[in-house]
Amino acid sequence: MVDRRIRKTRDALAEAVLALAAERDFASVTVADITRRAGIGYATFFRHYPGKDELLADVADLLIDELLGLMLPAFLADDTAGASLALCRFVDARRPICRALLAGGAEGRIRGEMIRRASARALALDLPQPTGLPATLIIAHAVSSITAMLGWWLEQGETMPAEVMAAVLDRLALAPIRSGG
Amino acid sequence: MVDRRIRKTRDALAEAVLALAAERDFASVTVADITRRAGIGYATFFRHYPGKDELLADVADLLIDELLGLMLPAFLADDTAGASLALCRFVDARRPICRALLAGGAEGRIRGEMIRRASARALALDLPQPTGLPATLIIAHAVSSITAMLGWWLEQGETMPAEVMAAVLDRLALAPIRSGG
């Protein structure tokens, strides 16, 4: 169905871009760096992606979708603590890739993409706003705060357990959304 | 004391970079764009700044310092609502420049710079951590959440008054830092 060569090339690109984004500022990573690392031809890159940003987005998309799918149910059930915990365990189990996406120079793009996708989902669900605040504002707050704190967490090494981090996340970023009002 | 020509050139550069950062993605702004807008020679730019990022940082620094100086007293007095209000009024009174810094493509850099400076100040003050959480984590959360929400606010036009925004900011980002524990 899908040519095996294509899959192989894309996998190599994904691995390469993550490795490079993890080890230095994403803006300074060039397409040639990626292709060299992936062991593929320079022009071949553009047969798959229009640019490095799109490659990164493609790599991140799966993760973001998975993550949102994981958090939304708990969040909608007002179980912000559960959502936080699910999130932190998810991230903890994928430290290298999350580190690449959240603690490198790519963070800005990732956050933007997450806000976009979360807003789209919220719009599609047409959820009620018990807090009386615009959904896009809440999302901007939640996503920004969470990605910032996760980035901080991942930069600390393995010093703080997922459960503790989840509690912090919940207390500072998620619970305030529900409480009060 | 300082050559008048130098001041004039720097002022022109500051004005130009703000105008350009406001009207489109900062990453797509070139040094040539800035110098053209400022009416100065291309090479002259580099006699003042190593690159456009540094120019932006220089422009933002004053604002950031002023802003931190404004918020800190209220924040340290546990008056997060007062700090929020001071912040929103400050921003409201400087919409164009804040919009350029927070709602354009420059947002990532500005946030990074703010986190850096705020962390430095916190370290210098050696403030007690009543919440038991690391200062750098709190700052990452607060700065990220606040800049994200302020960016959202500035993008909405003048639809929401500063007082309302301040309440939101306080409830979602600042108050949670103090409360609980």
Add this chain to the structure above:
Amino acid sequence: MVDRRIRKTRDALAEAVLALAAERDFASVTVADITRRAGIGYATFFRHYPGKDELLADVADLLIDELLGLMLPAFLADDTAGASLALCRFVDARRPICRALLAGGAEGRIRGEMIRRASARALALDLPQPTGLPATLIIAHAVSSITAMLGWWLEQGETMPAEVMAAVLDRLALAPIRSGG
């Protein structure tokens, strides 16, 4: 074997640099002038040559080699008159290119290159020095005198036939090397 695109680009560059060197002072010719004339991209130039001097040298090299190959046999056979005549006819048949190389601002570089190559050849041949003078001195004299006179000749237009010029060349520059001693 050699990429056809490369050959095409180099040919275009060679044509362009000769045309420009012929019509004005070589020092005032810029790389951009050359690439514009050749119809190639500016950066492409540097994929082929480190600078305009090297391009000119490359263009001149073929000619110089051919010319040295033409003169040496007669010269070594003590037939300086024959060598002069061969030289003048050779130049006469290639007036435009020789004019570009000898009567423009490129003259200094060309002379230097000729001295270098001729010295290398002389060294390789390890020829006896019947005159008792160092080969490099003789070469400096011969090349300088000849290029100067040829430059003068080419600037006069077609007023003096090759045979006459050859006689002058022989009498002033070449014959004195052999005679006496």
Add this chain to the structure above:
Amino acid sequence: MVDRRIRKTRDALAEAVLALAAERDFASVTVADITRRAGIGYATFFRHYPGKDELLADVADLLIDELLGLMLPAFLADDTAGASLALCRFVDARRPICRALLAGGAEGRIRGEMIRRASARALALDLPQPTGLPATLIIAHAVSSITAMLGWWLEQGETMPAEVMAAVLDRLALAPIRSGG
């Protein structure tokens, strides 16, 4: 008469340009190099000379005039050997400056200037051409050959006495002009 300060500045410039021309390629010497070396202000340079070429020309002019004045009498008296000897002794007595002018990157300009001035003198004198050859051609030959050989000589260090060099010069460059015909 002439402001002493002006003379002092010019002398400093002359000294500086000669020193720099001697120690490296003249084309790579910048005006800032010269002024730094001379210990004068950058802008001051342009109050005295339009550019570094003109400074060099000014410095060389005196020498060239002196030299031509020295050689001409002997040359016009058909005493080419005497002219050669006068020349070589003159140069030998001023090795550093001559080296700077003849063996550095300035050689091309100096030769051009010498040809120009010698041609002007020849034209002014309206001397008969016993050889039947155009004066400008002879001058081109003589000046080029001589400067080339002197450059070679100066580069050898002090290995060859002026008298020997003069004999070579006479035999290869000057005598052939007179002899034959």
Add this chain to the structure above:
DNA sequence: CTCTAATCGAGACGGTACGTCGCGTCTTACG
């Protein structure tokens, strides 16, 4: 098992922006 079309590597190319350097002019702070 073959053949045919898609995919690949390699890398030349036209561009755009960069940051540097030197020039020659013009202003300005300072002695």
Add this chain to the structure above:
DNA sequence: CGTAAGACGCGACGTACCGTCTCGATTAGAG
């Protein structure tokens, strides 16, 4: 109040990447 110091506009330089393109060589998967 003149002058050195140096900021400035200008323009060429050489570099780095981008995204497009043309080559053959290889290889997958349909017939």
